[in-house]
Amino acid sequence: MxxxxxxxxxxxxxxxxxxxxxxxxxxxEAAVHSERSVFFIGNKNGGKTSIILRCLDRDEVSKPTLALEYTFGRRAKGHSTPKDIAHFWELGGGTSLLDLIRIPITSDSLRTFSLVLVLDLSKPDELWPTMENLLQKTRNHVNRVVADVGKANSKLANQIKQNMWQSMPKDHPDRELIDPFPIPLLIIGSKYDIFQDLESEKRKVICKTLRFVSHFYGASLMFTSKSESLKTVTRSYINHLAFGLDRSKSVVVDHNKPLLVPAGSDSLSQIGSPPASSSDLRQFSGSTPMELWKNVYMRYFPPQNARDRKDLKDPAKDPQYAESEVDAMRAQKDQELEQYKRNADKSWKSMVLESHTR
Incomplete structure (x- = not known):
């Protein structure tokens, strides 16, 4: 009920x-099964829906995600055991619908929740703003949820905080230099087939930057495209988050190849410094390593001024959500609103006229 x-x-x-x-x-015994949640966020038209459908073996044509969508998948452990359930959430609209992040991430789901950030490698100028806004908003919300959990169960809240470090080996030299994301995080660079046509220097900057960000947050990083081999690797990583299955343990850090960097397998010494000369680095402002990398990246790929919200289509006018009765009422209300605006405009003009004649 x-x-x-x-x-x-x-x-x-x-x-x-x-x-x-x-x-x-x-x-x-059949009632015993595990449930996990995986939340997909990222660029508009970045391929989030296609990745989800591929992992669920659904041969469907993906449609644009307008707001927040939900689906689920099941996987049997054996012939006589119950099926594990994975809840898949997807946020549409790029960075224009950030407030919806709070819906799937709750105190009840947090312990088995994972985040997948899909970045469109064919749009490097949008990469950092999208990544920064989405991760910052999600992290702030998760921290609030953990704080709320701690008020009722401090032991559970402490356990959640300790789990943040599971991806990082205890003897890793960078443990004191990174700040793990509060929930498991996978960063996927999509459309690698387009990305590989960029200039070598630009690809190197993007790869090094994403390696740093992923390592700093204790996240896994991988590139994917329409290639069947890359699709297979992507699916193994998603199934690892959704059902706890084994994932590929290969490591690829060559910027001339699709990156594949499991959480905890990289290091700051291997990544190196931001791609800029020593004199340039001294000129960049930034109180943290993350800000320094951001400033260097922005020099190579200045963000455009256009915002996602301007491009977001009105869901009420989308034909796939057509409802004759609702649409008729909406049209009537739109007409009433326009009439109200015209009347209000006339009233305002008459008031101004009167004030001038006095």
């Missing part, structure tokens, strides 16, 4: 769980 405080997403997840448990009521 849904609670009054339940959102649409809470009800949808409850329905999935209800269907999964419907046939297992007579077998107590």
């Amino acid at each position: 849904p609670r009054p405080s339940d959102s649409l997403w809470d009800i949808a997840i409850a329905e999935v769980q209800k269907k999964e448990n419907a046939g297992n009521e007579e077998d107590p």
Whole structure:
């Protein structure tokens, strides 16, 4: 029975769980299964939906994600055991719908929650702003959720904080120099087939920058494209987050090849300094290594002024969500609004006229 405080997403997840448990009521052991959540964020049209469909073996044509979408996947552990469930969330609109991040990340889901940031490598000028805004907003929200958990259960909150360091070996030389993301993070650079046509120097800058950011946050990093081999590797990483399956342990850091850097396998000494001369580095302002890398990256790829929100289409006018009765009422309300604007404009003009004649 849904609670009054339940959102649409809470009800949808409850329905999935209800269907999964419907046939297992007579077998107590069959009710034992794991559930994990994977949240996809990133550039608009960056390939998030395609990655999810590929991992779920769904041969469908991907459609643009307008807001926040949910789907799920199941995987059996064996012939007689229950199926594990993975909840897949996807945020559309690039950085224009950041407030929706709070919907899937809750105190109930946090312990089994992972984040996948998909960055469009064919748009290097959008890469840093997208990455910075999404990760910052998500991290702030996760920290608030952990703080709320700590008020009720300090032991659980401490456990969540300790889990942040699981991807980093205890003897790693950079443990004191990094700041792990509060939940497991995978950064995927999409459209590598287009990216590889960039100039070698630009590819090197992008690769080194993403390696630094991923290492600093204790995240895994990989590039993908339409190549079947890269699709397979991408799927293994997503299945690792969604179902706990083994993932590829290969390491590729050559900027002339698609990167594949598991969390904890890189180091600041291997990455090196930001791609700038010593004199240039002294001129850049920045109180932290992250700010320094940002300033160097921005010199190579200045961000455009256009914002995602300007390009976001109105969902109410999208034909895939057509509802005749709702659309008719919406049209009527739009007409009433326009009439109100015209009347208000006339009233304002008459007031101004009167003030001038006095």
